[in-house]
Amino acid sequence: MLKLAIQRSELEKKISVAAQAVGSKTVDPILQCLLFKVEDNSLNIYSTDMQTFVVSKLNVPEVEGSGQFAVDAKLLEEIVKNVDNDQIILNYDNGKLNIKSGKSSFNIATYSEPEKFPSIELENTGIKFEIETSILQEMIDRVIFCASTESAMRALNGVYWELKDNYLRLVASDGYRLALVEQKITVNSDIDFILSLKSMKELENLIKETDEPVLTINFDHKKLAVNAGDVTVIMRVVEEVFPDYKRVLPKAFKSRIVFNKDQFLESLKRTMIIAKRGTDKVQLKALDDTLELSSQSPEYGEVIEEIPIEKEGEDITINFNPRFLNEAVKKIEEEEVVFNFVDELSPMQINSKNVGEYLYIVLPVRA
Amino acid sequence: MLKLAIQRSELEKKISVAAQAVGSKTVDPILQCLLFKVEDNSLNIYSTDMQTFVVSKLNVPEVEGSGQFAVDAKLLEEIVKNVDNDQIILNYDNGKLNIKSGKSSFNIATYSEPEKFPSIELENTGIKFEIETSILQEMIDRVIFCASTESAMRALNGVYWELKDNYLRLVASDGYRLALVEQKITVNSDIDFILSLKSMKELENLIKETDEPVLTINFDHKKLAVNAGDVTVIMRVVEEVFPDYKRVLPKAFKSRIVFNKDQFLESLKRTMIIAKRGTDKVQLKALDDTLELSSQSPEYGEVIEEIPIEKEGEDITINFNPRFLNEAVKKIEEEEVVFNFVDELSPMQINSKNVGEYLYIVLPVRA
Structure with missing residues (x-):
């Protein structure tokens, strides 16, 4: 017999972390469960998919009895999210878990052998x-x-x-x-x-x-x-x-362009309208103070966009998967983005103007 | 040759209605198109899936030339949504449509026989x-x-x-x-x-x-x-x-319950946690001043909920598909909802307390 009175928000938070580690389509049903276990005067919740293990200590104002039980994680998560009272009372007895909160009462089956729940230890030499x-x-x-x-x-x-x-x-x-x-x-x-x-x-x-x-x-x-x-x-x-x-990191660059992040992303978004209906490629052409972005679709047509740039070094024409450019440039936090080119077949480096602690390398595709 | 200068927002609005009527996976590619046609000094946009026909008159500040062209609806819709200038210039010549807006330029293929676009007339006797x-x-x-x-x-x-x-x-x-x-x-x-x-x-x-x-x-x-x-x-x-x-409309009722809409929907939501893992049924039990909602799942367990009601007539126990109750009760605009029962096998009527101009009938399911 084990009876716990828990604050709803506290339980929801802990279950949210624990339920993430539950196996989604595992062979072993115990890996779909959360283990609730009273030990050393506190309540711990365990979950695992055998690769990741989560242990959460739970603040429980009231504990009566002792022991452990394992209950379906997704079901419990959904119940705890949806009951409308601040307090939840878990009452485990004889293989059955009763969950009471306000005018709601759930009687839930538990896993028959909670003692088989897998555990893991970290070695001390770390x-x-x-x-x-x-x-x-x-x-x-x-x-x-x-x-x-x-x-x-x-x-x-x-x-x-x-x-x-x-x-x-x-x-x-x-x-x-x-x-x-x-x-x-x-x-x-x-x-x-x-x-x-x-x-x-x-x-x-x-x-x-x-x-x-x-x-x-x-x-x-x-x-x-x-x-x-x-x-x-x-x-x-x-x-x-x-x-x-x-x-993979380039050592020396032939040219370098600086431009406004949002302008680039807007233009890229429009080239993607054609790219996704065609070759899934965007061509960048850096000419003096202009970057031309273009895409072709044999069936639908073509698009050409222009944005202003500052360029150092030679002109360059180079092709990319537009999704890779989009995802990387979006992560640059500053307003100005820098593309660093080696040549049209070598990886390009993307970074912010104030070269920071992060950068992206994108391989070009053939024209 | 046909050249049109159109306000972006106006074009977007009209295309949004027109593109809805386009066939999603039709055999005939012309049904994927919007037809742009100058007639009687105004520009009309046509679309159809042969069941629904849409005609929109477009406010066009500048028209040069005349004629018609048919262009892929989804492609045009996406372009018009994403260009960043207030004005869009459509330039149709020799089967090709050029779309210019700001620094964007699209050259788009059009349908080769726009004159084959289907039309429909309403009879005058209506x-x-x-x-x-x-x-x-x-x-x-x-x-x-x-x-x-x-x-x-x-x-x-x-x-x-x-x-x-x-x-x-x-x-x-x-x-x-x-x-x-x-x-x-x-x-x-x-x-x-x-x-x-x-x-x-x-x-x-x-x-x-x-x-x-x-x-x-x-x-x-x-x-x-x-x-x-x-x-x-x-x-x-x-x-x-x-x-x-x-x-199907019930003529006389054996009992009638009135309750708070949100309380019912909250309790129903929780019974659905079990119902969807089990028999997909919710049992309603109207007893004096209480409505009990319950669901069972052979594998996971059961839930019982209670909400206060006002009841006229006899007690009743009746089973429903919870989704049907959920969808209907959500549509009641007033705070108080009325369930009218004939018996446990006959259709139930749902309406607001001030019986209005709308009602729902839901068939029960067997226990």
Whole structure:
């Protein structure tokens, strides 16, 4: 028998982080569950898809009894979101969970063997560092969209973390483009690892829900544990080697153009109207003080756009997948964007005018 | 050669109504087009899917040349929405359409035989009436969601219009529920017809885009023409007989409950959490001053909700598809909703407390 009186908003917040780690179509039904467990006088909620593990300590004003139960995560999440009373009373007895809130009463089946819920431990020999929550959030946001969602190379279906010389660097690439962001931190070892996209999204979710200004991170060479106050997310790293991204970074440029971000994005949006009905290519032609953007569709026709630029170096004509330009340029926070060209077949570098801690590399396509 | 200088917002508005009538996956590519045609010193835009025809007169400050051209509707709509200059210049010459606006220039292919664009005429012998635009909008909104989208009975895949004794009545039903709304108007004949769901949606779209306070409607027994200033939509009626809806309307009730709309909808939402994982049924139990809502799922469990009611007549226990209750009760504008019961197997009537010009009938399901 276990009876808990919990604040609705507190439970909703914790479930929201925990439910993210639940397997969506797993073979094992226990991985669809949240485990509620009373231990050391506090209540913890566990969830896992066997790659990511989430543990949340819950503030429970009233606990009667002891023990544990496992209940379908999505169902509980939906109930907790929709009841209209501030307090929720969970009453577990004999395999059944009763959930009461206001005039609502749910009697819910639970998993028959909660003691089989998988657990994980971090080894004690690891590396430890801290990072501001808002900074890590921004770093992830700047790179995650470049990770592949379907590459045959598993290393690309995630984000590469490199800690070196007191810098944290995140790199993501799908083989056609690459995003890189770096930030000074304090760490006593040089290490690197890959986190899967799913782990990265769980991390984003943790950051979104937490009020903690600083995250504490532990790495034991197999797993990364990110702690935000009473919630800890433990992620297995992807056992793959990330390609040597430094080889892709251009060393010298033939020309460089600077332009207004919004003007470019507006013009690009219009070229995409034709591009998506045709070859899915946009041609950039940098001539003196003008950038011409154009696209063709054999069936529908063509479009030509012009925006003013400042140019250094030679004229250039080069073709790109317009979606890659759109997604990268959108992430530049400053008003002015810089394109750095090597030649029409080599990767182009995109950065803000005040070359910051982040940049994008995009491979051209053939004309 | 035909050259037109048009205000962007005016063109966007007219295209938005016209493009709705374009066939989505038609065999004939000309039905994917908008026809632009200069006639009697004005420019008209035509579109059709052979069931609905739209004609819009366009305010064009500058016209040079004459003639007509047909251009892909979706492509033009997207271009006109996205250019950033107030003025758009259309320049048609030798089968090619150039669209210029600001620094954007599109060269677009047109349909090779614009003279083959289908046209339709209304017969002169028809019935004519007027209705306030906002009133018709509300009437359509109150019934359209009850129309079937997939009935084998074609008559149900639309909305029934009945003009009788100076009333306009709209009725929609999918065989499991029925919506009825009526409004006093002035009309000199008793007529009835069915408009397809697609025609009804085109009509909704016309109403949304027009500023005209009153619509003029003409009916020639085969087609309905709705005129809103410079836009006319002509719709072929569905050549089917609508079932006799009056036979479904209950005549006498055994009991009647009155309750707060939002309380009911909130409780119903929570029973649906279980219902959708189970039998997709909600049981209503009206007992004295309480309505109990409950649902079961063999796999997940059950839920019981309670809301206060005022009841006249006998207690009743009756089962419904919760989605049908949800959609109907949402449309009641007043705070208090009335359910009128005949018995647990007969259709229930839903209306507002001040029985208004609209009501819903929902068939129960078996326990």
